[in-house]
Amino acid sequence: MTSFTLVLLPIDGEVLDAGAGRVVAAAQAFGQPVHALVQGPAAVAAQAARLQGVARVLHAETAPPNAETLARRIAALAERYDTVVAAHGMLARAALPRVAALTGRAYLSDVTAIPSRRSVVRPIYAGSAMATVQVEGALCLTVRASAFEPLADRAAPVDIEALAPVEPDGRSRLLGRETAGQDRPDLTRARVVVAGGRGVGAAEHMRLVEALADRLGGAVGASRAAVDAGFAPNSVQVGQTGKVVAPELYIAAGISGAIQHVAGIKDAKVIVAINKDPDAPIFAHADIGLVGDLFEVLPALAQALPARGA
Known part of the structure; x- marks a missing residue:
């Protein structure tokens, strides 16, 4: 039976985040077909369908969820996937530990290299040392996107699978957003x-x-x-x-x-x-x-x- 890797693609407003290709590249290191989860507008799912390395896109046309609802979404899909990968952002750092607890799998954060399907590298002691961690069984992890080289877009898009809604978890809710409102490039992507x-x-x-x-x-x-x-x-x-x-x-x-x-x-x-x-x-x-x-x-x-x- 073929095993798959699920990657949660980061979204920047109405488009894919610039680091999406890097997260897919990290997911590919596990040597399994990669499916991409997109929660947002249909146009974003269409972008994801053209990412090199993505075999299928799972799309839920909803507003960006809170961490609890996202964890429910991923947990409902988890039995289809050995590995769940996301960029090391605030939402994923809150959601994936919940997924790990709900599904009984391991969780690792801020992974910077994936030498093999069963080992990953991550910083410890505030980055003063790097630990190679041996992995057994199903896994959730966040990756440092900047540590991986992005993949190019493909010419022909892959299939997009529409997902049924999940029951939202309202124990936390977004009260508002504040943006820097400046013309300078994003700090995490600037040259x-x-x-x-x-x-x-x-x-x-x-x-x-x-x-x-x-x-x-x-x-x-x-x-x-x-x-x-x-x-x-x-x-x-x-x-x-x-x-x-x-x-x-x-x-x-x-x-x-x-x-x-x-x-x-x-x-x-x-x-x-x-x-x-x-x-x-x-x-x-x-x-x-x-x-x-x-x-x-x-x-x-x-x-x-x-x-x-x-």
């Missing part, structure tokens, strides 16, 4: 990220970070220390308790380099650290280190570097 830490000193000084990010067509990030101090909103926090990023270029200005922050930037291709303390831990992780005052370095970089699009 360039410029981040500020406690060293920026005040919220108004984050304008120096923003100016350089805008010059390079990048996103703005912040360390937890900067967020806790009120210099930047929680939505741009990078690190173990914030967002994990994997840009081509990460510029850390006034960030000391606590292990919790480094855990969120380890996949960046090039890390540039700017700090006036030559002994700051961030320099041990940087490809390029600039020992200097960020109030002088950031304006100089913004003026000297050519402007780039997002």
Whole structure:
């Protein structure tokens, strides 16, 4: 009997999230046919049907559910699938442990590599070590999408199966949404990220970070220390308790380099650290280190570097 892998595809409003192809690539590593679950408009299901690596799309044309209702949906399908895979986002992190409890399967989070069908790799100790976990039986897991290479679209779409509704679980409900309302690229998908830490000193000084990010067509990030101090909103926090990023270029200005922050930037291709303390831990992780005052370095970089699009 053929076993299958179910992947929960992330949705960004009315379209598939840009990381959807990466999540499918992770699911394919289990060596089983991949079915994709889409909860949203029919147009999103049509997009999913053209993703390389997807053998079938399961579609429920409903508004994005809460974690409890999503867990019910997946649990109802679970007997058809050995493995359930989702991106390591807030909804999946809340729903998949519930699925594991309802179906008696194991749950693993933030997987960064899948060497074989029965082993996965995930960070431990705030990313300072990587653990290879041997897996037996059915599994639910979230993956760090940025750690996997995306697959191309296919020419011909696959079949889309309409799903019957499930009884909603109303024990939690969404009261509202707040968006950043800015023109900069999304932090988790940006090619360039410029981040500020406690060293920026005040919220108004984050304008120096923003100016350089805008010059390079990048996103703005912040360390937890900067967020806790009120210099930047929680939505741009990078690190173990914030967002994990994997840009081509990460510029850390006034960030000391606590292990919790480094855990969120380890996949960046090039890390540039700017700090006036030559002994700051961030320099041990940087490809390029600039020992200097960020109030002088950031304006100089913004003026000297050519402007780039997002």
